[in-house]
Amino acid sequence: MKAVHFCIGPFFGGIIFSFGLGVGGMTEAKNIIGFLNFLGDWKPDLIFVMVGALLVNSILYKLIIKRGKPLFEGQFSLPTIKNLDLRLIIGSLMFGLGWGITGLCPGPGIVTLISGSSHSIVFVATMAVGMLIGRSDFGQKLFLKK
Amino acid sequence: MTQFLYPILGGVLIGLSAAGMLWSNGKVLGVSGIVGGALRAKSWDLFWRIAFILGMIVGALLIQPSGFSVMSESVDRSLVGVAVGGLLVGFGTTISNGCTSGHGICGISRLSPRSIVATSCFIATGILAVTFINIFFGGKL
Numbered sequence: 265m266k267a268v269h270f271c272i273g274p275f276f277g278g279i280i281f282s283f284g285l286g287v288g289g290m291t292e293a294k295n296i297i298g299f300l301n302f303l304g305d306w307k308p309d310l311i312f313v314m315v316g317a318l319l320v321n322s323i324l325y326k327l328i329i330k331r332g333k334p335l336f337e338g339q340f341s342l343p344t345i346k347n348l349d350l351r352l353i354i355g356s357l358m359f360g361l362g363w364g365i366t367g368l369c370p371g372p373g374i375v376t377l378i379s380g381s382s383h384s385i386v387f388v389a390t391m392a393v394g395m396l397i398g399r400s401d402f403g404q405k406l407f408l409k410k
Numbered sequence: 411m412t413q414f415l416y417p418i419l420g421g422v423l424i425g426l427s428a429a430g431m432l433w434s435n436g437k438v439l440g441v442s443g444i445v446g447g448a449l450r451a452k453s454w455d456l457f458w459r460i461a462f463i464l465g466m467i468v469g470a471l472l473i474q475p476s477g478f479s480v481m482s483e484s485v486d487r488s489l490v491g492v493a494v495g496g497l498l499v500g501f502g503t504t505i506s507n508g509c510t511s512g513h514g515i516c517g518i519s520r521l522s523p524r525s526i527v528a529t530s531c532f533i534a535t536g537i538l539a540v541t542f543i544n545i546f547f548g549g550k551l
Contacts, residue, residue: 270454271461273434274444278465279472280427281439281511286473288420291480293487300533300540309417314514316421317428322519324429334436341436342520343507348527355506356513360532362498364539365551367485369510370441370503373496374463375470379481386489387496394500395446403505 269336282375288313291376293367293383300364350407355398416478428516431462440512441466442503491551502532 289295289309298307333339363369368376368387376384397403428439435458437444448459473480487495503509506528508517513532517525543551 270458274458274462275465277427277431278462279469280423282466282469284420284423286478288417293485294483300536302537303541312414312417313421316418317425317515320422320425321428325519328433335434337436351505355502356528356531357535358498358502360535361539362495364536365495366492371511376481378470381481386492390493390496391500394497395504398501398504
């Protein structure tokens with residue numbers, strides 16, 4: 265029964281998350297490229313998605329953390345790294361380039377797989393390869409300061 | 411007004427799902443971390459990751475029947491371009507520990523300095539990439 269407790273939150277979380285992406289128009293690469301076309305014919309949709317998500321999540325975050333622990337696990341697993349290192353900066357700069365090139369980030373990439381579009385399939389396959397390289401010994405040592 | 415209503419509503423659902431994951435399992439809803447972790451995870455840690463990805467697929471199947479679109483229009487990007495972009499997204503989010511959901515939504519909600527820096531960086535290079543493609547390649551890659 266432990267497995268059910270572990271999985272029920274993430275399963276429903278996944279449903280609401282991907283449905284929210286669709287409602288917000290984030291399952292169209294053209295809307296994401298349109299948002300990043302800030303200096304051209306700008307489509308602001310993504311900023312409204314961010315504002316809606318941040319308003320709800322920042323308020324609920326505070327209330328949930330006050331409870332001391334989550335429902336089904338012993339403790340919260342929040343990120344512990346604090347330093348602004350080269351890996352964070354170079355990695356997020358690289359991610360942005362890929363985001364602008366493809367119009368997709370990991371969430372919309374996976375959700376749009378169901379459209380069967382070759383764009384999404386190639387994106388998710390190469391993203392998985394990129395993740396494996398990032399998690400390899402090579403990727404884990406890159407830009408690490410001694 | 412109605413043109414912003416759906417993006418805000420979509421955002422609210424995303425915010426609720428992230429809060430739900432924290433409330434039930436104490437986890438950060440970060441798609442790059444959940445998926446990347448699933449590629450190398452062992453035993454117990456794999457279950458909730460797979461459950462989340464399955465949930466995403468079930469949610470994805472509900473989008474079109476509810477009247478919203480999924481990749482209804484293609485964008486002017488070749489598959490070679492998409493492959494290069496996909497590698498950059500996978501590698502970049504892995505070494506920087508997060509993507510639009512993990513850093514952009516969950517991290518900024520916690521006012522994490524790392525996430526604020528990461529989000530500024532990826533929005534900046536995202537704008538740079540699109541602007542560069544528009545100016546030098548006529549919007550096609």
